[in-house]
Amino acid sequence: MIGLSNIVKRFGDNTVIKDVSVSIREGSVTALVGPSGGGKSTLLRCINLLEIPTSGTVRIGDDAIAFEPGVKVSTRAIQQLRRQTGMVFQNFQLFPHRTAIENVMEGLVTVLKWPEAKARERAAALLDKVGMSHKEDAWPATLSGGQQQRVAIARALAPSPKVLLCDEPTSALDPELAQEVVDVLNQLAKEGTTMVMATHDLRLASKVAQEVVFLEAGAIVEQGPAAEVFGNPSHERTRRFIASITHQHAHEGGGEGGEG
Structure with a gap:
């Protein structure tokens, strides 16, 4: 349903997404998680081309666009793909x-x-x-x-839209206000809405997502069913990240900062 193939995104000399491929099936909810600056928001924004990939292919349904350095893609093609997405931002807008x-x-x-x-x-x-x-x-x-x-x-x-994209949808909210947003997204997930969310609200990711992609330094460390990635991660790096966030949530009562 949605395919990101070999996505690379550079800002100047800085490569923020390094050859990432993810496929998202219709009716599923995928959470992109990882430390701030790990690339999850950038990758999410590559799906609806708010960020134009340096190279790689983005596909939504039957529409696909291949990007390569120095080759301009028509605005019409970009709009056609973007129209199939709905976007929820961190600060509501x-x-x-x-x-x-x-x-x-x-x-x-x-x-x-x-x-x-x-x-x-x-x-x-x-x-x-x-x-x-x-x-x-x-x-x-x-x-x-x-x-x-x-x-x-x-x-x-x-x-x-074919897919709802959520960029840190709870991070500007106090825990109790975040909960009402988690509940709405959870209801949409149960109804079979295809969603991709960049978040470091583990409560949101573990309650709503079926698939998790853990990104660090622009690359995928681990991906798989949410229950496995959160419950029994296969990489030490993922384990440390989940432990640090769980620990932090216990201390802060679930608050969190924004993502750059």
Whole structure:
């Protein structure tokens, strides 16, 4: 369903993704985990081409684009691929001058040219799905972080993307607000939504993901079913990482920093 083949991403002389290949099957949830600066957010952003790979191939469904240094890919091809994805960002990125329901409608009306009434109906159904019906007409500034992120999830789902990409979706939130976001993502996972998330919230990764890819220094250290990677990792490096995060969560009550 989604294939990343031999993805390399360089910023100047710095290679942040080193020949990474991952395939993601439809209806599955994959967590990209690892230390800050390990490349998980960059790799996630290569899927919807917010970061353009230096080389390698990105495939979503029937669309594939091969990248190589110095060869420009058409904007149209990039947009065609990107349209099949929905993105949830670390800091929500809602339009402050639009109500919750207008935020969810925005892309449907402006990009997909849906009539207003049809867009409103779709938006209302999605706000209901994420438990935000009662805040349809609220401004983002009046909502908690967890509520804003749930509206952002509804907005990302509005055009029925093939895959939902989440970049550190809980890291800007206090633990109890993070929990309501974890619950919504878990519900979507149960319904068979294809998701890829970059996160170092192990509670989110272990509760929601079926597959885990552990990245460090731009390369895959270990990948496999979540229960195995978290429960019985085969690499010492993975073991240390999981132990350090579990330890840190016990101390902080689950808080965490952002990812560069």
